[in-house]
Amino acid sequence: MSTLVTLLRLPRGPDPNGRGFDPNSTRFVALCPTTISASTETWTDSVEVGEEQRARSALRESFLRTLIAMTNKQVQFHMYERVEVEARFGASDIDVLNFQVSELQTPIGVQKEALLRCQDVISYSFDL
Amino acid sequence: MILTSQSETKVSMAMRQTPLTCSGHTRPVVDLAFSGITPYGYFLISACKDGKPMLRQGDTGDWIGTFLGHKGAVWGATLNNEATKAATAAADFTAKVWDAVTGDEVLTLAHKHIVKSVNFTQDSSCLLTGGNDKIIRIYDLNKPEAEPQEITGHTSAIKKALWCNNDTQILSAADDKTVRLWDRNSTEVVKQLSFDMSVSSMEYIPDGEVLVITYGKTIAFYNALSLDMIKTVDAPASIHSASLHPDKDFFVAGGDDFKLYKFDYGTKEELESYKGHFGPVHCVRFSPDGELYASGSEDGTLRLWQTAVGKTYGLWKCVLPGEFSCLIPNE
Numbered sequence: 339m340s341t342l343v344t345l346l347r348l349p350r351g352p353d354p355n356g357r358g359f360d361p362n363s364t365r366f367v368a369l370c371p372t373t374i375s376a377s378t379e380t381w382t383d384s385v386e387v388g389e390e391q392r393a394r395s396a397l398r399e400s401f402l403r404t405l406i407a408m409t410n411k412q413v414q415f416h417m418y419e420r421v422e423v424e425a426r427f428g429a430s431d432i433d434v435l436n437f438q439v440s441e442l443q444t445p446i447g448v449q450k451e452a453l454l455r456c457q458d459v460i461s462y463s464f465d466l
Numbered sequence: 467m468i469l470t471s472q473s474e475t476k477v478s479m480a481m482r483q484t485p486l487t488c489s490g491h492t493r494p495v496v497d498l499a500f501s502g503i504t505p506y507g508y509f510l511i512s513a514c515k516d517g518k519p520m521l522r523q524g525d526t527g528d529w530i531g532t533f534l535g536h537k538g539a540v541w542g543a544t545l546n547n548e549a550t551k552a553a554t555a556a557a558d559f560t561a562k563v564w565d566a567v568t569g570d571e572v573l574t575l576a577h578k579h580i581v582k583s584v585n586f587t588q589d590s591s592c593l594l595t596g597g598n599d600k601i602i603r604i605y606d607l608n609k610p611e612a613e614p615q616e617i618t619g620h621t622s623a624i625k626k627a628l629w630c631n632n633d634t635q636i637l638s639a640a641d642d643k644t645v646r647l648w649d650r651n652s653t654e655v656v657k658q659l660s661f662d663m664s665v666s667s668m669e670y671i672p673d674g675e676v677l678v679i680t681y682g683k684t685i686a687f688y689n690a691l692s693l694d695m696i697k698t699v700d701a702p703a704s705i706h707s708a709s710l711h712p713d714k715d716f717f718v719a720g721g722d723d724f725k726l727y728k729f730d731y732g733t734k735e736e737l738e739s740y741k742g743h744f745g746p747v748h749c750v751r752f753s754p755d756g757e758l759y760a761s762g763s764e765d766g767t768l769r770l771w772q773t774a775v776g777k778t779y780g781l782w783k784c785v786l787p788g789e790f791s792c793l794i795p796n797e
Contacts, residue, residue, distance in 0.1 A: 343484040343776050344783045349527030352490040352520065358531030359521075359569035365506040369550065369567045435534065457535070 356433060405430050413439075413464040415454060425452065427464070481776035485742045485769040488527040492516045495762030497542045498749045500524055501549035501566075508754050509566070511552055512768050513543035519554050521545075521566060524753055524760075525780040527770050531569040535562060541597075542583045542626075546590040553593055555581035561595045563607065573610050577603075583626045587633040594636060596627035602638055602648070617653045619646065626668045630675075630690050637677065637690065639665040645679060647693055657693045666721075667707040667749070674714060680705045685719050685729075699734045701727055707749045711773065712756040718771075720747025720761050726771060742769055 352358065360366060408427040415423050425439035434456050442449040493515035501509040501524070508524035519540045521530045538557035545552050545566060552564040561581045563573040579599035586593055593605045595614075602617035602624065622641035630637050635656065636648040645659040645668065661681050669678040675690040685708040687696040703723035710717045710731065720726045724746060728738040745764030752759045757779050761769050770780070778784040 341785075342482050343772065344785045345484060345486070346781045346783055349486050349488050349522070349770075349781065350529055351488070352529045352532060357534050357569055358529060359567070360530075361568075363530075366567055368506075 407466060408464055411464045413462050415462045416460050417458050418460060483740050483771060483775045484782065485771050486527045486781055488522060488768040490520060490529055491766045493766055494745065494748060494764040495766060495768055496748045498751055498760055498762045498768060499544045500751055500753050501545040502547035503754050504549050509545055509549040510760055511543045511545050512762055513540040513554060515539040517556065519543045521552065525758070527768065533564050533569060535571045541580065544584050544586060546586040547588065551586065551590055553584040553586060555584045555595060555597060563593065575605055582624060585628050587629050594627050594629055596624035596638055598623040600624060602627050602636060615653065617648055619655055625665065628668065628670045630670050637668065637670060639668045659693055666705065669709055671710055676710060678708050678710050678717065680708045680719065685717065697734065699729055706747060709750050709752045709759060711752050712754065716773065718750050718752065718759050720750045722746050726750065726761055740771060743767065
């Protein structure tokens with residue numbers, strides 16, 4: 339008579355919402371140099387670190403606000419391979435990997451709904 | 467998995483292998499590689515035709531992250547010993563180097579055709595690539611913009627290119643039915659093996675300098691320095707990949723019939739065969755500690771198999787007769 343080996347649990351699968359690499363994991367915390375330039379030298383001036391972090395927060399907030407402001411507006415995308423397209427911006431995904439757009443004007447016609455891969459976008463502009 | 471204990475009849479139980487299934491990929495898994503043993507355990511990377519290679523904890527199969535960026539099927543993937551860097555080879559004509567801790571893409575190396583194989587030197591300073599343009603390239607990762615050193619000679623697409631002999635030589639297998647040993651400095655061929663058919667896979671074991679080659683139904687073992695044949699073993703079905711246990715007592719192989727085979731290396735005897743995959747097995751590798759082996763299949767899954775079935779290790783728990791265990795997966 340043979341028995342199946344017991345499992346403590348099943349392996350954890352991918353997170354559908356993100357690409358993983360948990361910044362709170364022991365390995366990440368131990369191996370990743372901090373991206374705050376002020377503290378890569380030595381943690382001397384906490385005022386400098388604080389200022390830099392404030393600046394980063396302000397920039398991040400203003401970027402997120404531009405995404406909100408862009409909703410339903412006509413946006414011109416300047417992309418690699420000399421691609422210039424215009425579309426009505428819908429939304430971004432959480433990792434800013436894809437932009438959902440409508441009425442994408444391309445040289446071969448208008449695409450009713452499309453996803454633009456953010457890594458292919460060099461810059462974009464719109465009127466407020 | 468719910469298990470209730472046996473009644474108190476027999477002490478010795480035949481334990482049935484329970485593979486751990488790692489899902490997440492949506493297309494066939496074509497290559498996989500383990501890192502060395504690091505202070506954080508060891509890790510596993512899988513290459514998939516869905517273009518999204520994944521990093522997993524090696525002993526549990528837990529997903530850690532997905533490397534996003536390739537625009538085509540990923541044919542080859544590797545980790546450096548410390549699992550701090552990853553490299554991938556893809557059908558989008560690029561090889562990419564990644565930070566394996568953050569998941570960020572660090573370098574894209576443009577090629578002129580599909581890239582099939584990537585391999586780091588022991589110190590992670592150089593990356594070897596090989597693919598359908600038949601050229602082996604050596605990139606200095608400290609000077610990534612510099613032109614790579616090129617090694618030409620193969621007359622068909624390269625399947626695998628590996629550093630060997632302390633990174634002073636290179637072993638390559640191609641669709642021209644040859645396996646060649648090259649000197650890294652002179653870029654000349656040192657020795658060559660010719661076969662009647664294409665080699666399906668190649669594994670290099672630095673400790674003991676053993677080369678494992680598969681072709682047709684055969685698993686062949688060679689001395690990696692001299693390319694002298696040590697022995698060959700035939701399996702019941704066409705084999706796509708094989709791996710030798712670090713202690714060189716067993717080897718495992720998988721291929722067309724969806725099964726994993728375990729053989730005794732010394733006697734060449736087939737010891738076990740395991741069903742589980744729903745498609746041909748494309749790649750199989752032992753973990754660096756030899757406690758488990760991982761297989762990747764056309765069915766899109768990776769499975770982890772115990773070397774010593776029934777032993778407590780990773781997510782497997784040894785249940786002694788008489789013990790009542792009710793275990794339900796909580797995720």
